[in-house]
Amino acid sequence: MKLISIVTPCYNEQDNVEELYKQVKAVFDNFSDYEYEHIFIDNASKDKTVSILKKLASTDPNVKIIVNSRNFGHIRSPYHALLQATGEAVILLVADLQDPPTMIKDFLVKWEEGYKVVLGVKSQSEESSIMFAIRKMYYNFINRVSEIDLTKNNTGFGLYDKKVIEILRGIDDPYPYFRGLISDIGFESYKIEYIQPVRKRGITKNNFYTLYDIAMLGITNHSKVPLRLAAMLGFAMSAISLLVAIIYFLAKMFFWNYFSVGVAPLVIGLFFFSSVQLFFIGIIGEYIGSIHTQVLKRPLVIEKERINFEKNQLNLLYNLAKNEVAISTSD
Known part of the structure; x- marks a missing residue:
């Protein structure tokens, strides 16, 4: 069975994390060829997000939690979680349910066809039409000035093969523009369009500064x-x-x-x-x-604690031991 890693960054998402967990679990309950791990990385939430996640992890070993010592921002925390994933493929899925978990099936179908990168692209959005138009203008602008072709209307939602994750581990960027790195790596990507639903519970954690930060990061990293x-x-x-x-x-x-x-x-x-x-x-x-x-060159995040990752360590030790036995036998 192939292991698929679902990575979900969250901050003050107590109204959404349990519902997201249930929807992801429901998707994989219909698969017999895959097992999965759901990695939640919490950016020092001030509400009940961590306690809800710990309750889920106590009953389901597929739920794995990383709790940061403080809020390390919306750039570094998700990227760190991606690098901790051990699956054959990794799917980045935000906690606010604006990225439909039902698209996991579509991602896996295209991944099995051989695509190393499968991206969800917003063709329309039920959010503010003004914000969607501004984002569209930004994507058009950055594509004009960038030295590489960047995917428009993609927030990072998508599937990434383990080979892509291994390349990212070798880049060692302390403040990465993830979407730009994916385009820079150069693997052919398959794009699946979807209509982004409006956030139903909680409030967005993005503000003018965070959006400006992402915009300038994209420009300074990929254009002179x-x-x-x-x-x-x-x-x-x-x-x-x-x-x-x-x-x-x-x-x-x-x-x-x-x-x-x-x-x-x-x-x-x-x-x-x-x-x-x-x-x-x-x-x-x-x-x-x-x-x-x-x-x-500061670290991406400092972890306060992690939960249910022991299984990964045991599997790693087992695979290393198995490889050593195979080598000694061949000798």
């Missing part, structure tokens, strides 16, 4: 266009400024008594150039911040 645009725009604006200065000088020379330079053009020009400079200084700061994070 903003930096080069700053250089090109600086050169162009310098040329325009010189041309305007020459025009003003000639106008004043020929129409000395009638042409008034005035203060308004100077003030407007000063504020315009200052705002452009501040914008590109901010862009450069984002790249420097990204470099700073890479240089620090």
